[in-house]
Amino acid sequence: MTRIFFVSLIPIRPEGPSGPPSERSDAARNRERLLEAARDLVAEHGADALTMDMLACRANVGKGTVFRRFGSRAGLMMTLLSDAEAEFQQLFIFGPPPLGPGAPAAERLIAFGEARIAYIDRNGELARAAEHSPHNRHEAPPAQLWHRHIEMLLREAGVGDPWLTASFLLSVLDPERVLYALRTQGVELGRLQAGWREFAGRLLARPDARD
Amino acid sequence: MTRIFFVSLIPIRPEGPSGPPSERSDAARNRERLLEAARDLVAEHGADALTMDMLACRANVGKGTVFRRFGSRAGLMMTLLSDAEAEFQQLFIFGPPPLGPGAPAAERLIAFGEARIAYIDRNGELARAAEHSPHNRHEAPPAQLWHRHIEMLLREAGVGDPWLTASFLLSVLDPERVLYALRTQGVELGRLQAGWREFAGRLLARPDARD
DNA sequence: AAGCTAAACGGACTGCGGTCCGCTTTGTAT
DNA sequence: ATACAAAGCGGACCGCAGTCCGTTTAGCTT
Numbered sequence: 001m002t003r004i005f006f007v008s009l010i011p012i013r014p015e016g017p018s019g020p021p022s023e024r025s026d027a028a029r030n031r032e033r034l035l036e037a038a039r040d041l042v043a044e045h046g047a048d049a050l051t052m053d054m055l056a057c058r059a060n061v062g063k064g065t066v067f068r069r070f071g072s073r074a075g076l077m078m079t080l081l082s083d084a085e086a087e088f089q090q091l092f093i094f095g096p097p098p099l100g101p102g103a104p105a106a107e108r109l110i111a112f113g114e115a116r117i118a119y120i121d122r123n124g125e126l127a128r129a130a131e132h133s134p135h136n137r138h139e140a141p142p143a144q145l146w147h148r149h150i151e152m153l154l155r156e157a158g159v160g161d162p163w164l165t166a167s168f169l170l171s172v173l174d175p176e177r178v179l180y181a182l183r184t185q186g187v188e189l190g191r192l193q194a195g196w197r198e199f200a201g202r203l204l205a206r207p208d209a210r211d
Numbered sequence: 212m213t214r215i216f217f218v219s220l221i222p223i224r225p226e227g228p229s230g231p232p233s234e235r236s237d238a239a240r241n242r243e244r245l246l247e248a249a250r251d252l253v254a255e256h257g258a259d260a261l262t263m264d265m266l267a268c269r270a271n272v273g274k275g276t277v278f279r280r281f282g283s284r285a286g287l288m289m290t291l292l293s294d295a296e297a298e299f300q301q302l303f304i305f306g307p308p309p310l311g312p313g314a315p316a317a318e319r320l321i322a323f324g325e326a327r328i329a330y331i332d333r334n335g336e337l338a339r340a341a342e343h344s345p346h347n348r349h350e351a352p353p354a355q356l357w358h359r360h361i362e363m364l365l366r367e368a369g370v371g372d373p374w375l376t377a378s379f380l381l382s383v384l385d386p387e388r389v390l391y392a393l394r395t396q397g398v399e400l401g402r403l404q405a406g407w408r409e410f411a412g413r414l415l416a417r418p419d420a421r422d
Numbered sequence: 423a424a425g426c427t428a429a430a431c432g433g434a435c436t437g438c439g440g441t442c443c444g445c446t447t448t449g450t451a452t
Numbered sequence: 453a454t455a456c457a458a459a460g461c462g463g464a465c466c467g468c469a470g471t472c473c474g475t476t477t478a479g480c481t482t
Contacts, residue, residue, distance in 0.1 A: 053439090164398065
């Protein structure tokens, strides 16, 4: 049985550049200024070093404006990530196997983790900062989508309690943890991915393997 | 081959009540005051609501004193947990099987996770706060001990890259995640433990099962 | 008992994320 | 052109973790 998910694909953030309420011109101008300044600051000093005051100052904008636009520091980081995130989503939902549909669940799960780890290796600091919110946390739209995706794969593979198991697997792929391994512990990207392959492979290994 | 680990068992915190440099009397008095005040505040309002100013005020002590004693908020929480933590350590190192030595690795791992989840259900807020440090994080003595323990079990079970796999499993048992499932998502303790049983069980299932 | 020194003390201060609210700008209705 | 509401703006303000440094005190020495 095929489940159809009504997935809103791109809208990582609720509002696109031109929403129905039609953004006021000064607001649009300020949003551009802020995004440009934020990208510059991240490029120069890294995501962790970016402070909201610094950003407001650089963009010649009041601090209140920054928070009205993005809600929080995490929301800003989310916005900065949205392009990369949308691309990643495309790949595992519509892309070619084994990441996209067409491959067996076990292979798709392995590919998902490998791709996610590579993603974190590239965009990890932003991703980590995007989750560092007192509220939200694991409730951001992308996280929910990953969860549903993995849950579906696990159900396909006949794992009991796929929902909970998906949570477990997402813990392993948490940017905080993955970055800690990559940066602080100095684990090589390849080793991490190989570890995931064995981990996920064992988890979905069918005792009655036959193919 | 049996590996012998020189494990310093109790010292979750570096210094005990009577260290060699012999604590000054006023310092000892203030430490007691602070611990009592901290326990009261946690009992009254929960660990998350405890602020360092509040604690200093309640203990009739300067803020600087609080930080000299515990280093950080996380350090304070660590200290408050040290008794429960030491007890937990005793159980999985010296206690009866299946948690303690004597049972097969797979069973010990399952028991470890179940015990850890129950522990987090009891002391989770403190444990989560104890890890919420900008520095340290996964480097606190207890976490290293758990890691070595799980690593040993995985090696015994013939898992490749036991070190990395142990990191993965500890991600799943992270207080942040477990508490989120228990409190925010409303997952029942029993379901969480059952999920872990299946998860860890699958992971260590030997394809050539014979016993 | 008096003097001395290192340890301990306390609270003002900093930096940061986030909020609030009185003022300004924009787009529209007349 | 003018008036007017609402959306937007900005920066003073708050709470909190953590630091700094001038002052106090415990406990040893003589």
